Amino acid sequence: MLRYILQRLLLIPVLLFLFSVMVFALVQAPPGDYLTSYIATLSSSGSSLDQAEIEALKAQFGLDQPVYIQYVRWIQSLLRGKLGLSLEYQRPNVELIAERIGLTLVLALSAFVFTWIVAIPLGIYSATHRNTLLDYLTTVLNYIGVATPNFMLALILMWWAYSQFGLSVTGLFSREFEQAPWSFAKVIDLLKHIWVPMIVIGMAGTARLTRVMRANLLDELNKPYMTSGRARGLSEWQLVMKYPVRLAINPLASTIGWYLPEIFSGSLIVATVMNLQNIGPLLLRSLINQDMYLAGSILLIYCFLAIIGTLLSDILLAWLDPRIRMEKT
Amino acid sequence: MPSSIKPVTQPSASSLSQEPLLRVEDLKAYFFMDEGTVRAVDGVSFDVFPGKVVGIVGESGCGKSVTMKAILQILEPSAKIISGKVTLRSRFNSLDPDSPEELVELTGLHPDSRKIRKIRGSEIALIPQEPMAAFSPVYTVGNHIIETILLHQDVSKQEARQIAIDVFRSVGISMPEQRIDSYSWELSGGLRQRAIIAMALSCNPRLLIADEPTTAIDVTTQAQILKLLRKLQEERQTSIIFITHDLGVIAQMADEVVVMYLGMVMEKGPVHTIFKDAKHPYTQALLRSIPSVQSTPRLKLPTIAGSIAHPFNRPAGCPFHPRCKHFMRGVCDASQPALAPIAEGHFVSCFLYSSESMSPVATGRQAVPATENNP
Structure with missing residues (x-):
């Protein structure tokens, strides 16, 4: 098992290299570059740059170099841990991301925990009380949850909270705390605000996970080991919690792999709509402005998370299921 | 449910063995499905005496x-016990051979009640059909057995483990200390079967229900397992209800035989009577279709004509009449013969042996012409 994990860890740099090429190619793919969009912005506001200034900026950003040189320069700065310089902000990308990564993580993890804490008990209830009123209700809510785009839900919640209670549920902080340094009061303020985006971001995932949990559990509830357990005198509750739930959770563990990066990228539109200061809006803005080093760096982090998530779910699965653990590698 | 429990003072040893350990009376269990009702068990009665198979x-x-599931009250949610009575002579303390007893009416207990859960596993234990599927793949076999012991006996985890190891040894598993920590899928078919038997025996039950325990294993292992069960049964004087479709296994194992067809008892009696002097046409047909080493080679094995009726479309009258050689029009398809004694301990449900065959008891079911069922 240890050898297997080590192999997987050694594979990460190789995968990251491949992804970096792909990410760079994608970010470069739209016509023009940062300067073209910069000049367009300037001219729309009435001012303009002369040719000499443009050439100077081009040289400064390295945009006059061939694409592969640009890639090599980006990789060099990545290897130094700097992630390059943002063209738009004229600041190291690493600073820009660091400013927002904390909130991104807090938001993503709280949405993740919310999803699991709600979905698993709900799925268990739904499966063990199959075809009862509450099961049907859960099913209907799940379909609505899966079918509603989360930015839509965000808009509805914002409108509802404002029209009914005059509350603004956007942002993660009250106005007075937005620029304030971290303090206990600011954390309390964050907790007051975080639950709405947490529910919005976690909603679709919760609905999907509940469905998966219910289906997995229904498969397990008819297995002969249930009959055998009942015949040994176990109570229904002991039996369900120890045997089928344990097995029904296994497939869920394997979804963590794609679930982690999805929470990061999935919050992009919601975060923009709700004005959340996490990485989502930063990525959107960098893509619009063709701030390629910033966009590339953020996308590469997503790739990294996907790799780590897959590895984590594989390890978790091996830990949960002895049949996988004991397989000879 | 105190009304269903009658405490019994300890009777003398001689009268004890006369009383059945388990009595099943006119048990009916139906499945209620969207497509209709399936009368899976439709009036089954039999007794199990102490130390008998x-x-x-x-x-x-x-x-x-x-x-069997109805006896233990572990039917699927779609199935219900409609009527009938199952009574068990239950010990107060399953570890004490001289424990006082009480009569418990199992059918009167709620399926998830503490009382019936106490009986499952410690008084009546089940040896299920497929040992592979009966163990959860993510827990060791020892984990299952220790769990059962802890559930029914007041012992520590360490003691429970020791009991599990001892019972593993008693069913002939070598290296029990190591095997107990294996997963079911790491064991061979024979070992798995022994582990399941060990689990059933772990709480010293007086009645074992073996539900086709040898279907999933090869013939050689099957013989060993049957020998083991027979040995354990004689040592511990356990009663066994042995379910099988293999009459050869019955001849080897059973003292009494109950022949069932479409949820009803066709014939029951002592094993030698059933094999030497079967009365019911269905039993006779079953016996004819046993392959024998002495039979003429290259001769087709006799089979029972027709096939089992569809569960939603049971024939009226005697359920076996569409396949029966001795079918009597207007009698067998009109009503259902009662299970009646024809000799000491020998019961048959057939109009051929019924004095009232000419005046059948109307059951109110619509008669279906036999030609339709038996073209």
């Missing part, structure tokens, strides 16, 4: 397994 035979789908 009762074999229940019948083709697949005749309600053998459902009867």
Whole structure:
């Protein structure tokens, strides 16, 4: 098992290299570059740059170099841990991301925990009380949850909270705390605000996970080991919690792999709509402005998370299921 | 449910063995499905005496397994016990051979009540059909057995483990200390079967229900397992209800035989009577279709004509009449023969042996012309 994990860890740099090429190619793919969009912005506001200034900026950003040189320069700065310089902000990308990564993580993890804490008990209830009123209700809510785009839900919640209670549920902080340094009061303020985006971001995932949990559990509830357990005198509750739930959770563990990066990228539109200061809006803005080093760096982090998530779910699965653990590698 | 429990003072040893350990009276369990009602068990009665093996035979789908699940009250949610009574002589303390007893009416207990859960596993234990599927793949076999012991006995985890190891040894598993920590899928078929038997025996039950325990294993291992069960049964004086479709196994194992067809008892009696002097046409047909080493080679094995009726479309009258050689029009398809004694301990449900065959008891079911069922 240890050898297997080590192999997987050694594979990460190789995968990251491949992804970096792909990410760079994608970010470069739209016509023009940062300067073209910069000049367009300037001219729309009435001012303009002369040719000499443009050439100077081009040289400064390295945009006059061939694409592969640009890639090599980006990789060099990545290897130094700097992630390059943002063209738009004229600041190291690493600073820009660091400013927002904390909130991104807090938001993503709280949405993740919310999803699991709600979905698993709900799925268990739904499966063990199959075809009862509450099961049907859960099913209907799940379909609505899966079918509603989360930015839509965000808009509805914002409108509802404002029209009914005059509350603004956007942002993660009250106005007075937005620029304030971290303090206990600011954390309390964050907790007051975080639950709405947490529910919005976690909603679709919760609905999907509940469905998966219910289906997995229904498969397990008819297995002969249930009959055998009942015949040994176990109570229904002991039996369900120890045997089928344990097995029904296994497939869920394997979804963590794609679930982690999805929470990061999935919050992009919601975060923009709700004005959340996490990485989502930063990525959107960098893509619009063709701030390629910033966009590339953020996308590469997503790739990294996907790799780590897959590895984590594989390890978790091996830990949960002895049949996988004991397989000879 | 105190009304269903009658405390019994300890009777003398001689009268004890006369009393059945388990009595099943006119048990009916139906499945209620969207497509209709399936009368899986439709009036089954039999007694299990202490230290005796009762074999229940019948083709697949005749309600053998459902009867067992109904006794233990572990039926699927779609199935319900309609009527009938199951009474067990239950010990107060399953570890004490001289424990006082009480009569418990199992059918009167709620399926998830503490009382019946206490009986499951410690008084009546089940040896299920497929040992592979009966163990959860993510827990060791020892984990299952220790769990059962802890559930029924007041012992520590360490003691429970020791009991599990001892019972592993008693069913002939070598290196029990190591095997107990294996997963079911790491064991061979024979070992798995022994582990399941060990689990059933771990709480010292007086009645074992073996539900086709040898179907999943090869013939050689099958013989060993049957020998083991026979040995354990004699040592511990356990009663066994042995469910099988294999009459050869019945001959080897059983003292009493109950022949079932479509949820009903066709014939029951002592094993030698059933094999030497079967009365019911169905039992006779079953016996004819046993392959024998002495039979003429290259001769087709006799089979029972026709096939089992569809569960939603049971024939009226005697359920076996569409396949019966001795079918009597207007009698067999008109009503259902009662299970009646024809000799000491020998019961048959057939109009051929019924004095009132000319005046059948109307059951109110619509008669279906036999030609339609038996073209």
